[in-house]
Amino acid sequence: METVKKYGPVVALVLFFAAAVFVANYFEDDIARFVEGRGALTGLIYFLIITVSTVLAPLSGIPLMPIVSTAIGPFVTACISVVGWSLGSYFIFILSRRYGMDVVRHFVSKKSVEKMKDSLPGDDDFWQLLLIRMLIPVDILSYALSLFTGVKLRTYMITTTLGVIPFAFVLAYVGTLPWEVQVGAVLVGVLVLVGIYKYKKTRGLR
Helix, strand or coil: HHHHHHHHHHHHHHHHHHHHHHHHHHHHHHHHHCCCHHHHHHHHHHHHHHHHHHCCCCCCHHHHHHHHHHCCCHHHHHHHHHHHHHHHHHHHHHHHHHHCHHHHCCCCCCHHHHHHHHHHCCCHHHHHHHHHHCCCCCCHHHHHHHCCCCCHHHHHHHHHHHHHHHHHHHHHCCEEEECCCCHHHHHCEEEHHHHHHHHHHHHHCC
């Protein structure tokens, strides 16, 4: 039961993403017709969803990525995702530093954030900050870094933006690739999840 509680949301996110990939592939022509002439509006709505969901953890706009990629193109979707996640993380930094946990607990689970406290890298450890950004979702980590470290805004934003770029482009393009490649991407995703689990285990996270 404890395992289901801990990893259930991740599994659900993966399943929703897989379902979105299927919908994007099966209804590709219908999506294209629906969005025709509304590309800018679609991109704007997606940007707002990605930005807001980053702040309001554990909400996520990731399951929308395959459909949006089909509608406005994977490259544009990836770029919007990077900007949205980075901007959302910036809001988290300002919110956390200015108001602290008393306000933050209304946006994210206090328990989830505090679990990361003892495993965070040093304030000036750029490369470890970048690595952890690539391994752990932006929302919870953003709150933890802002609340429990003295990392400077510049370092925080650079490592955040660079860290989410690979993630954004992989997710944006995976739904547009042949099914054989998609299967391979799923396997890579599983390996990433295993890596995250091992990283958390070695760092003492539960």
